[in-house]
Amino acid sequence: MRQTVDSVFRGIFLILLGIVFFANMYGFLPWNFWINVFDLWPLLLIFAGLALFFNKRIPFSAVLVAFLIGLVGYSVIWGNPSLDKPIPGPHGTGNVLGLYAPLDPHVEKATVALNLGGVNMSVRGVDGRYDTNRLVEGTYEWSGRANFGAPEFNYKTNGDTTKLQFNSEKRAGSGEDKLLLNLSDQVYYTKVELNAGAVKGAMDFSRLQIENLEVSTGASDIELRFGDTGGRTKLDLSTGAAKLNLVVPESVGLKIKISGFASETNFAGKGLILSSEDWVSPNYEEARTKIEMDISMAAGKINLERIATPLNSDEKAESLQAKL
Known part of the structure; x- marks a missing residue:
């Protein structure tokens, strides 16, 4: 009797496995769905323990069927990680992970959370008018040492908002990783968050409309670049020993509050006026774009x-016509 039950579940498992592979091949289920095995492998131990608890009356083939169903259900409910397959890096010294998230036609807003260890990074906004199907594109490169965890990238869309998250904080000790991330300017970013250890690089938001920007780093050397995109941006920045370069158009209204022990600033030389605890640009009230910065260093x-x-493109055309 037990052998009959085992044979039935083996057949069911092979049928389900074949259905899953067909779903992978025809795009109903992405191939990166299998990455969720690393999240759910403890379920195998739980199901195997239950089989032993019932004196092995539950065959291992049934355990595999239950695990496969759980894997598919988990991926459907929680979404699939948006990861391309890691491929060997230059000369086989590491891995390169492709980062990609589509832009749903109904999506108008996005949030971005970056949890990084030691990394060299370049994050920037790009012109999305000519590629309206792409919200995010980039790469993450890391060395192939086994004592660090692999990075994780996922996205999930709910209504008119897509939430993006990238996590490489398990690799906090490497310091050699490289992140390149391009963000489409076709959506409004309600929140962009960076939590990092030792970080070096630039974040160019000159094309993006961002409501809240939160940056928390250890020792760092970073550049933050903004544009005159309209609206109001609130920056909260907390860092240890750091070298910070802020690039802001003259037309943007600035209000900066500093706490901690920043050893040197050049705000007065750039026309900002100290008012109470804030450094304020003379054009702050009438500026169409306002940026408030709260910096703790x-x-x-x-x-x-x-x-x-x-x-902008219209102004460039007018300027060219005037010259002609």
């Missing part, structure tokens, strides 16, 4: 660059 240097506001 253990030690370091803050450099502010006020650049000319780039012309």
Whole structure:
């Protein structure tokens, strides 16, 4: 009797496995769905323990069927990680992970959460008018050492909002990883969050509309670049020993509050006026774009660059016509 039950469940398992592979091949279920095995493998122990508890009356083939059903259900309910297959890096020294998230036609807003260890990064907004199907594109490169965990990237869309999350904090000790991330400017970013250890690089948001930007790092050397995109942005930045470069167009209204022990700033030389505890640009009230910064720094240097506001496409056309 037990052998008959085992044979039945073996057949069911093979049928289900074949259905899953067909779903993978025809796009109903992404191939990266199998990555969820690493999240759910403890279920195998639980199901195997239940089989032993019932004096092995439950065959192992039934355990595999239950695990496969649980794996599919988990992926359908919680979504699939948006990961391309890691491929060997240059000269076989590491891995490169492709990062991609589509832009649903109904999506108008997005949130981004980056949890990083030691990393060199480049995060920037790009012109999405010519690729309206893509919200995020990028790569993450890391060395192939086994004592660090693999990075994780996932996204989930609910209504008009897509939530993006990238996590490589398990690799906090490497310091050699490289992140390149491009964000489409076709949505409004209600929140962008960066939590990192030792980090070096740039975040260019000059094309993006961001409501809340939260940055928390250890020792860092980073550049934050903003544009005159309209609206209001609130930046909360907390860092240890750091070198911070802020690039902001002259037309943008600025209000900056500093706490901690920033050893050097050049705000006065860039036309900002100290009012109570805030450094404020003279054009703050009438500016169409306003950025409020609350910066907490253990030690370091803050450099502010006020650049000319780039012309938009209409203004460029008018300027060219005037010259002709």
